[in-house]
């Protein structure tokens with residue numbers, strides 16, 4: 001079974017669009033997401049375009065602010081602070097990665113916590129790990145939604161996550177743990193990775209290497225979630241971290257690249273923007 005993130009996200013976005021359509025009458029306006037793009041990295045440009053398109057589909061107001069890669073850290077922080085103060089803005093997202101002269105940590109901690117639609121702010125991350133209410137990071141949240149929509153039982157299962165980034169590996173491991181999976185976090189230096197991954201009921205791969213997961217690493221019936229976004233070195237096409245052709249016949253459930261986790265990330269960004277909007281507008 002192939003889980004189409006594209007189809008699931010289209011369905012969820014249509015539901016959100018119906019919800020948002022009632023907001024002008026109920027609250028006087030629609031949610032407003034501001035996306036900041038520094039420089040012109042083609043992958044980042046494409047992600048930011050996807051976020052604007054999804055906003056349009058859901059009926060969320062989107063402002064994309066582009067700045068040249070020469071912008072100073074001070075200028076970027078000052079832009080973020082202005083948006084923090086701007087009452088018409090509900091969500092702020094700074095597309096990563098940033099140029100090397102800008103500290104991503106300082107940028108992330110400058111975004112007001114209540115507008116942090118990515119869920120990257122240290123206070124949001126702390127709240128997640130302390131089981132407090134928080135904004136969930138979009139990719140991990142999208143993965144759990146996909147598993148549930150596919151009817152995958154998570155509770156009691158053995159999950160192996162390959163990758164330990166702040167954006168995906170660590171938070172997805174935490175969310176799986178919260179769903180009562182038994183979770184192992186592996187990475188590029190894990191010894192004898194195949195013998196570990198063959199034990200997995202659920203395998204999440206977020207390592208960023210084309211065809212990193214080969215057929216010998218996956219047992220029959222495994223649920224395989226591929227978070228990779230790579231260029232195939234041979235064809236130049238978009239591909240995941242998993243050797244899809246070899247593993248699809250073995251997996252009980254698998255996510256394709258493109259059209260798997262990616263659309264769900266953007267879908268959850270829309271959901272987080274609505275959450276931030278509702279939290280701010282009903283608090284007043």
Ligand code: GUN
Nearest residue numbers: 093094095096097118138
């Ligand atoms: N770059 C790659 N993924 C993401 C994401 O989820 N959020 C932001 N802000 N930048 C990214």
